Amino acid sequence: MRPINGDHVTEAVAGCTAALRAAVDRDWRAVRAGRLEWDCHATAVHVADDLIAYAGNLAGRAQDAYVPFELKFLDEGTGNAGLLHVIETTGALLAAAVRTAPPGVRAFHPYPFRSADAQGFAAMGIAEVLLHTHDMAEGLDIPYEPPAELVEALLACLFPHVQPGPAPWPTLLWATGRGELPGRAPVTEWRWMNNLVIPAGRFTLTGLRPAAAHDLRLGGDGGFTWLDGGPYEGTREAASFLMKAYEGGVHRPEFGVFVLVRHEDGRAIGGLGFHGVPDEDGRVEIGYDLVEGARGQGYATEALRALADWALARDDVGSLFATIERDNTPSQAVVTRVGFVPVSGEDGTEPASGLLHYELRG
Structure with a gap:
């Protein structure tokens, strides 16, 4: 590919x-x-x-x-x-x-x-x-x-x-409505789909295509020029999930993975995206990571806020949630600054799991 x-x-x-x-x-x-x-x-x-x-x-x-x-x-x-x-x-x-x-x-x-x-x-x-x-x-x-x-x-x-x-x-x-495929209904209306990009202040959230996700999954750079140390393992794992969804026919690109591409130098500094499509209640999980050299500069907050604003403006999204390890205090601070609040207990903890759960409603 x-x-x-x-x-x-x-x-x-x-x-x-x-x-x-x-x-x-x-x-x-x-x-x-x-x-x-x-x-x-x-x-x-x-x-x-x-x-x-x-x-x-x-x-x-x-x-x-x-x-x-x-x-x-x-x-x-x-x-x-x-x-x-x-x-x-x-x-x-x-x-x-x-x-x-x-x-x-x-x-x-x-x-x-x-x-x-x-x-x-x-x-x-x-x-x-x-x-x-x-x-x-x-x-x-x-x-x-x-x-x-x-x-x-x-x-x-x-x-x-x-x-x-x-x-x-x-x-x-x-x-494209020009032939038949065993096991699939005929196509009467169709459109192609370019990737989505979302402006986010100092960088752009660039929607990841399957070919780029495939390359990242195999250890490549996905066609991006990464800041030293990138991409982080979480981005590669998210790319792998994207490919599984594409291969299974359940990938919806607008609820996929986005790479943060910085304006000042064109370098990719992290990944951000959804863990799937919204459920029947309009609830969808979100996750993110940054290259180590880009942390502590407000990028994660900026990116999460931009993606949250985009998602919650949609009719099919009612709330976002995030799962964070208890000892990951920087990530907890990011979601809190964006407006997420703890859920599943007084402090958002899932019993005996060591995980914290946060939600942001539209």
């Missing part, structure tokens, strides 16, 4: 154009693109339009709306071969924008959290290429199947809420 990058965009576009060249002499305007309402020519233009739009929004750092331009027209007389050249060109522009984007840069995209990073824009471009090449190939009756490793990476990046299936390509087709 690999994080998406600009090379993957190039790979996806090369596979698209190679497949469609087998039908370059056909009349694409006369052939419907699979289950779409568009013909194959309009679908190919749409792919090029999306690629240049994603490149433009990322390169232009769009914040509140798309950069106001579209690829509306081709030169008069442009044939299918020329259209494939346009797809190659716009794909190269997106790949370049992804490769040159500084770490942490995000730009506008409406769904679901109104922004995406370079990896997200690369993945969205790849999704457009793979899925619409499938649509056109289906209409033109030509073979097409992208590399399994590329599709696996795409699923982990943009479809973290979808349980991996027996093979990546059939799973992606099923998840």
Whole structure:
């Protein structure tokens, strides 16, 4: 499982154009693109339009709306071969924008959290290429199947809420309403999902994707530049739980794990997140840790307050709770400063457990 990058965009576009060249002499305007309402020519233009739009929004750092331009027209007389050249060109522009984007840069995209990073824009471009090449190939009756490793990476990046299936390509087709998967109901409505980021004063809470969680679980850095000594073991353990939820099909990214990325130097200084989704009463557990060199500077309080505010503003969350060891007085001070109060007894102690329990209600 690999994080998406600009090379993957190039790979996806090369596979698209190679497949469609087998039908370059056909009349694409006369052939419907699979289950779409568009013909194959309009679908190919749409792919090029999306690629240049994603490149433009990322390169232009769009914040509140798309950069106001579209690829509306081709030169008069442009044939299918020329259209494939346009797809190659716009794909190269997106790949370049992804490769040159500084770490942490995000730009506008409406769904679901109104922004995406370079990896997200690369993945969205790849999704457009793979899925619409499938649509056109289906209409033109030509073979097409992208590399399994590329599709696996795409699923982990943009479809973290979808349980991996027996093979990546059939799973992606099923998840986007283009095919069937044994044991799963047909999909009639779908959306991809970029990772969530939450501003938190001196740093950003950056939602952890499955590929990054997988790397952290195996002892890697998850694609982050950590402060010396990081990540702490608690973050690796949380990443492991995230992967188990993803593999089991019960991962909800908004209730996953967040890495604290400091603004001043771009370094990751800790992890913070949920132990699962809210229960039927809207109660959800929260946990956190910091790299040793970042402790004692108010970061944990700042991060916990930001995540608590975000969670308790939701309709499906009524309260947060935290479990802390009795001798961990610094962590007890953090939750107390944020407004958590002891529960389960006068001092919050679970009998004979040595643990303290705290709750914060909305």
